[in-house]
Amino acid sequence: MQQSGVSVEQIIAMISEVKEDPACLTRLNSDSDIIHDAGLDSLQLIHFILRVEENFDVEIDFEEFDMDHLGSIAMFCDFVNKAQSDETVHPMEA
Amino acid sequence: MTVTILCSGFGLGFYTPGLLVEAGFRRRDIPAEVLVFENVMNSDQRDKVDNSRRAYHQDFSVALMSQRIPQDIRKSMDEQQMEHLLHSWEAEGRQHFICLSGHWIYLLDMYRERVGADRMQVDLLYLDVSDSPSWRNVKKRLGQLHDSYREVWLFGEPQQPMQTYIDIADSDPVLPYEQRERRLLVHGGGWGMGTYREHLDHLEQAGYALDIVLYEGDELGNSDRGQRYYRMDPQWRTWNRDEQGRHTFPPFAECTSGEPVTYRIHDDYHLLCEVERRVLAIVSKPGGGTLADSFASGTPVIFLDPFGEHERHNAEQWEQYGYGMTYQRWMSEYGGDHRILEQLHQRLRRDRSRLPGYVDQYIERCTLEPAGIRETS
Numbered sequence: 367m368q369q370s371g372v373s374v375e376q377i378i379a380m381i382s383e384v385k386e387d388p389a390c391l392t393r394l395n396s397d398s399d400i401i402h403d404a405g406l407d408s409l410q411l412i413h414f415i416l417r418v419e420e421n422f423d424v425e426i427d428f429e430e431f432d433m434d435h436l437g438s439i440a441m442f443c444d445f446v447n448k449a450q451s452d453e454t455v456h457p458m459e460a
Numbered sequence: 461m462t463v464t465i466l467c468s469g470f471g472l473g474f475y476t477p478g479l480l481v482e483a484g485f486r487r488r489d490i491p492a493e494v495l496v497f498e499n500v501m502n503s504d505q506r507d508k509v510d511n512s513r514r515a516y517h518q519d520f521s522v523a524l525m526s527q528r529i530p531q532d533i534r535k536s537m538d539e540q541q542m543e544h545l546l547h548s549w550e551a552e553g554r555q556h557f558i559c560l561s562g563h564w565i566y567l568l569d570m571y572r573e574r575v576g577a578d579r580m581q582v583d584l585l586y587l588d589v590s591d592s593p594s595w596r597n598v599k600k601r602l603g604q605l606h607d608s609y610r611e612v613w614l615f616g617e618p619q620q621p622m623q624t625y626i627d628i629a630d631s632d633p634v635l636p637y638e639q640r641e642r643r644l645l646v647h648g649g650g651w652g653m654g655t656y657r658e659h660l661d662h663l664e665q666a667g668y669a670l671d672i673v674l675y676e677g678d679e680l681g682n683s684d685r686g687q688r689y690y691r692m693d694p695q696w697r698t699w700n701r702d703e704q705g706r707h708t709f710p711p712f713a714e715c716t717s718g719e720p721v722t723y724r725i726h727d728d729y730h731l732l733c734e735v736e737r738r739v740l741a742i743v744s745k746p747g748g749g750t751l752a753d754s755f756a757s758g759t760p761v762i763f764l765d766p767f768g769e770h771e772r773h774n775a776e777q778w779e780q781y782g783y784g785m786t787y788q789r790w791m792s793e794y795g796g797d798h799r800i801l802e803q804l805h806q807r808l809r810r811d812r813s814r815l816p817g818y819v820d821q822y823i824e825r826c827t828l829e830p831a832g833i834r835e836t837s
Contacts, residue, residue: 408508408526408529408531409508409511409512409515409522411529412515412522412525412526412529413522415525415529416521416525426528428529431530433530
C-alpha cells in the first residue's frame with residue numbers, strides 16, 4: 367500500500383501487469399489513452415481499478431469519475447491524486 | 461398482438477422473471493416473445509460476457525467493482541441487429557413491451573420516435589428495490605423515465621408496498637411448513653457469485669441438510685449429511701434459442717456422484733423452483749430473481765453479502781417486510797433456529813394470498829379480455 371502521489375510510471379506498470387504485456391512499459395506514456403492506446407477491455411479495466419484502489423489506498427467515487435478521466439494516463443493520475451488527498455481530509459472533517 | 465418481453469442475459473435475475481411472465485401469458489393463450497439484449501450486442505462484446513461471468517464467479521471483488529464502473533452500453537450494440545429488430549416491430553405493429561433491463565431503453569426510445577408514444581404501452585418492470593447498474597447508467601444519461609414509460613417496482617417503493625408479484629406455475633398452494641424437509645437451498649445466484657461457499661460447513665453444523673447449486677467446474681462435495689447437488693448445464697447461454705427459436709429456462713439437473721447428469725428444462729419455470737418450494741429457506745445473495753422466487757414459493761431468504769447497492773436495498777426491503785433476514789442476524793439473534801423461518805414463511809404466505817399476479821394485472825389493465833390484446837393487432 368502506498369500513500370504518496372501516484373506517478374505516470376506506476377500507472378503504466380499496473381496496466382502492463384493487468385494486460386500481461388511488458389511492451390506497455392515502453393509503448394505507453396503520459397498522453398496514452400487508457401482504453402484505446404493501452405487497450406484495456408472491460409474486464410481488464412475492472413482489474414486495473416481494483417489494483418489502483420488497493421495499491422494507493424483510495425476508493426474511486428464513480429459519481430465523480432467520468433470516463434474522460436481515462437483519456438490519458440496523466441489525467442487519470444491527477445484524478446487519483448486528488449481522490450487520495452480528498453480521502454486524507456475526511457477523518458478531520460468527521 | 462404479441463407482448464414483447466425485453467430481458468438481459470447478463471444475470472439470471474433479468475432473464476428468468478421475464479420467462480416466467482412469458483409463460484404466464486402463454487398459459488392464458490396470449491402470444492408473448494422474450495428477447496435477450498445480448499442478441500443485439502456485437503458478437504465480440506457478447507463473447508466477453510462469458511469471460512466476465514467466470515471472473516465474477518471466481519472473485520466477488522471483481523464482480524462488485526463491475527457494478528461501480530459506469531458503462532455506456534450503446535458502444536456494444538450492433539446497429540444492424542437493432543435496425544432489423546426495429547423494422548420487424550414496426551412491420552408487425554408491436555405495441556406491448558415489458559422491459560426488465562435498462563439496456564433496452566435506447567432501442568425503445570428509437571422505436572418510440574418511429575411509431576409515436578401513443579402506439580406503445582411499455583412497462584419498465586424493476587426486479588430490484590432500487591436501480592441496478594443498467595437502470596442507473598441509462599438514467600444518468602437520459603434522466604428519469606417515468607414520463608415516457610410506466611414504471612412497475614415489483615418489490616414496492618418507499619411509500620408503496622408491493623402491488624403484484626410474478627406468479628409461477630404449480631406453486632399453488634404454497635407447501636405448508638410442516639410438510640417441508642429440514643433443508644436449506646444455498647446458491648450464488650445465476651452466476652454463482654458471492655460468499656455462499658463460505659457458509660456450507662456452518663449451516664451443516666447447525667443441523668440443516670443442504671441443497672447446493674454448483675457452477676461450471678465446481679466438484680461435488682460430500683453427501684454424508686444429506687447434501688444434494690444441482691447444476692445448470694455449463695454449455696447453456698441465456699442468449700441462445702432452442703430449436704423452435706425460443707428462449708428457455710436453464711437446463712437443470714440434480715448431480716449424483718458416479719451417475720451421468722441429465723439436464724432437463726421445464727416449459728413454465730426454472731427447475732430450481734421445485735427445490736425452492738420444499739425447503740425451509742433460501743440462503744443466497746439478495747438478487748431480484750431470488751426475491752421473486754421467494755415470494756412465489758412462500759420461502760424466506762437468508763441473505764448473504766449483496767452484489768452492489770441495489771441488492772443491499774433488496775435485503776433491507778425484504779427484511780422490513782418480514783420475508784427474510786441477514787445471515788448474520790439469523791445466527792446472532794436466533795442461533796440459526798428454524799422457528800423464526802416459519803414466522804417469515806407465514807408472512808410471505810399471508811401477503812402472497814392478497815396480491816394479484818403481474819400477468820393477470822397486466823391483462824386487466826391493457827384490455828378487459830385476454831383475446832382483446834389479440835384483437836387490437
